[in-house]
Amino acid sequence: MVGTPLEPHITWRFSDPASMTVNHPAQKSFGWACQVPGCRAGQDLYLDSRDAVRDADDHERREALTLFEPGALVVAVGPGGSGKSRFASVFPTDWVVSLDELRGRLAGDEGEQAVTPQAVQLQDVLVATRMEFGKTTVLDSTNVESRVRAALVAKARRFNRPVVAVVFLTGLGHCGSRNHRRTANRRVPHDTVRWQYEQTRLALPLLAGEGFTEIRTVGG
Known part of the structure; x- marks a missing residue:
């Protein structure tokens, strides 16, 4: 037995400057995505980075509990x-x-x-x-x-x-x-x-x- 692959649901987090406008130059959105192929979690964008971090952490933790x-x-x-x-x-x-x-x-x-x-x-x-x-x-x-x-x-x-x-x-x-x-x-x-x-x-x-x-x- 040489081991079977394990794919923990680890996420990456990002900011998206595309939401900036002339009237709101400081506005940008935040998001996250799961690195596991086929996992579609993390499709939303957020105005507050803390909300993105919270949901990404929740996804990682929820999936980890089943491993x-x-x-x-x-x-x-x-x-x-x-x-x-x-x-x-x-x-x-x-x-x-x-x-x-x-x-x-x-x-x-x-x-x-x-x-x-x-x-x-x-x-x-x-x-x-x-x-x-x-x-x-x-x-x-x-x-x-x-x-x-x-x-x-x-x-x-x-x-x-x-x-x-x-x-x-x-x-x-x-x-x-x-x-x-x-x-x-x-x-x-x-x-x-x-x-x-x-x-x-x-x-x-x-x-x-x-x-x-x-x-x-x-x-x-």
């Missing part, structure tokens, strides 16, 4: 800049356990690697507790190493929960471009991104044997 079995542990696997955090953002905030966010809470800086061991400890407590109580959990971190994934699978198995790998097959060039646009404190060294990219490709055929009950791929 996985309730109580599942969803483990993102992919290099920095591959889209894992954007994917996680469509789920309810309390579902998401982000290693970057935990580093930020501990040190005031999401890129502070010195507190990663403590952040991982917090992550483990959160994941184990949510599995115990049957709460769907989306893990936003790289998870490209087999020993890291093995510990996560064990936590889900302990409480008889399904565990899903979502593998991000974004091209190395796109990962590098996104990584470059990050703030300096969150930018990952290029050699590290390349290593994570290679490890992701190597991991894909191994995930079923590691105990994942479902394997999905994004991009590629």
Whole structure:
């Protein structure tokens, strides 16, 4: 089993200056569209950008709730800049356990690697507790190493929960471009991104044997 494609309903938002007129030069409209082929959501235009953002967020969230079995542990696997955090953002905030966010809470800086061991400890407590109580959990971190994934699978198995790998097959060039646009404190060294990219490709055929009950791929 090498994984089946997953198409989360991620939207893009835009402004349309075509509605500007001579009498109303500052007036423009706003809209959004879903990136999933065939999804016709987001056909309206809005005069207030906040209304467009609200409806786009609602669409993403509504569709995200149907993607996985309730109580599942969803483990993102992919290099920095591959889209894992954007994917996680469509789920309810309390579902998401982000290693970057935990580093930020501990040190005031999401890129502070010195507190990663403590952040991982917090992550483990959160994941184990949510599995115990049957709460769907989306893990936003790289998870490209087999020993890291093995510990996560064990936590889900302990409480008889399904565990899903979502593998991000974004091209190395796109990962590098996104990584470059990050703030300096969150930018990952290029050699590290390349290593994570290679490890992701190597991991894909191994995930079923590691105990994942479902394997999905994004991009590629």
